[in-house]
Amino acid sequence: MKQIDAAMAGTVLSVLVKKGDEVKAGDQVAMLESMKMEIPVEAVEDGVVSDVKVDMGDFINEGDTLIVMD
Amino acid sequence: MPNQETWLQEKLEKIHSGGAPKYHEKLEQTGKMFVRDRLNMLFDNGEYSVEDGRFANFEAGDLPADGVVTAIGKLNGRKVCVMANDSTVKAGSWGARTVEKIIRIQETAQKLKLPLLYLVDSAGARITDQLDMFPNRRGAGKIFYNQVKMSGMIPQICLLFGPSAAGGAYIPAFCDIVIMVDKNASMYLGSPRMAEKVIGEKVTLEEMGGARMHCSKSGCGDILAKNEEEAITSVKSYLGYMPGNYKQKPPVTEAVVPREGRNISEIVPENQNAPFDMYELIDSLIDKDSFYEIKKLFAQELITGFARLNGKAVGIIANQAKVKGGVLFVDSADKGAKFIQLCDAFSIPLLFLSDVPGFMIGTKVEQAGIIRHGAKLIAAVSEATVPKISVIVRKAYGAGLYAMAGPAFEPDCCIALPTAQIAVMGPEAAVNAVYSNKIQAIEDPKERIKYVQEKQREYKETIDIYKLASELIVDDIVSGDELRSVLIDRYGMYESKELVFSERKHPVYPV
Known part of the structure; x- marks a missing residue:
């Protein structure tokens, strides 16, 4: 199991993948907003999304898991 | 025997x-x-x-x-x-x-x-x-x-x-x-x-x-x-970027034209909040394949490395909007501070490419001592006496301006691209901070948005880069597409710079 965590605290602007999606390393999977900046979140390795832990508008802390992959 | x-x-x-x-x-x-x-x-x-x-x-x-x-x-x-x-x-x-x-x-x-x-x-x-x-x-x-x-x-x-x-x-x-x-x-x-x-x-x-x-x-x-x-x-x-010791100058190699690609005016988005890849901008400025990156995998929101401009070594410190919005953290402050000290010790001129929303805020970084870590970076920027050029690529907000060798830190020049914005904070945050009570008091949501937009427009006018140039806050505004030749000319002129920063035994380092 691999997971993609938030690199910094902020708000979820959008989630670009859903359960079952195949993602490749470097694909953008979500967009956060923090310090008024748009922060793209990319997958660091290939995999299939098995769970999306956040919704648009959610507040997240640094280290919170956003997406779980198999 | x-x-x-x-x-x-x-x-x-x-x-x-x-x-x-x-x-x-x-x-x-x-x-x-x-x-x-x-x-x-x-x-x-x-x-x-x-x-x-x-x-x-x-x-x-x-x-x-x-x-x-x-x-x-x-x-x-x-x-x-x-x-x-x-x-x-x-x-x-x-x-x-x-x-x-x-x-x-x-x-x-x-x-x-x-x-x-x-x-x-x-x-x-x-x-x-x-x-x-x-x-x-x-x-x-x-x-x-x-x-x-x-x-x-x-x-x-x-x-x-x-x-x-x-x-x-x-x-x-x-x-x-x-x-x-x-x-x-x-x-x-x-x-x-x-x-x-x-x-x-x-x-x-x-x-x-x-x-x-x-x-x-x-x-x-x-x-x-x-x-x-x-x-x-x-x-x-x-x-290849280092002199043999502090008394010598870094070696000079043959000049090479930059890698072919998009122009800076095409690379930098006008929307201050949208991410872009600073590496592409660096590549368009420097001699092809001359980038020697230091701490590539660490604190990636700040890029540090040596490069050559027309065959001469420079040390680049650049904010990477693509990672953590280019916001400065505890680790990026340390990374920048050490790199600046390295360049200054060995006579490698510094180039700051600023696109920084400021230092990170919140409990996590305050408890990690972001103020004293940031102070290390600002101290290193202050103390560096090598030729230093501060380029405001896009935004330079708050103490981010200080960390990136803003006007008060005696860069040999602070030049802005047309996309530059210098302010204590960005328009969204500033309008919220100043007019918070008034915004809350407006009941009609449409009216409220209209009010906020109007105030943001007014705010943007007060920090317009041409206004800052008119006030001599920045030394010049140049086209991104001319930036390479501007930098080559300016570093050439600044070569004779000799400066003693301060007379004393040594500073009390903010560590």
């Missing part, structure tokens, strides 16, 4: 062959080179005829050169001093003569004002010899004392091929940069075995002190090399 000459040659051959064959086999299994093969690859034509202490601990019989080679040779035609551990001799551990040899090559490097390379692959102190090598005046502590003394005087570089354990781990810590070989290099104060015994922690060596961990998390490593060959190639490139 054998012939004296034959006797000497036999003994030398034995010394040059290092430790027992089983340890050489172990090297091969782990993808490591024998110390003398490393040196052959490092020095021009594999030559290093000036070597002292080959007979160190000769009388012990089984400790060739006492586990360390110390030599002077040429690298790309320029003289360097080297100390290199031999891990086939008692795992490269330090005995009394090992330490004495290291101290002597340090003294030589200091006298001759030559760069010193530490090729580290050592298990640490020989505990059985501790009284002879640990606490005394010329014991291991002297190695670190010398390193501190020589820091900024001559380049000191660590190539970490194997372990660097306990006290020995301070050799890389005091070097200008540390090149680590993936999988083989490690740094730690206490081994995993010791950690389990003393504090009950179960952890792998790779997790606790591996090369990748140090290059991406702790920041103790600067360059992660795939193998030893790549590490040696890397140090040769690095020295």
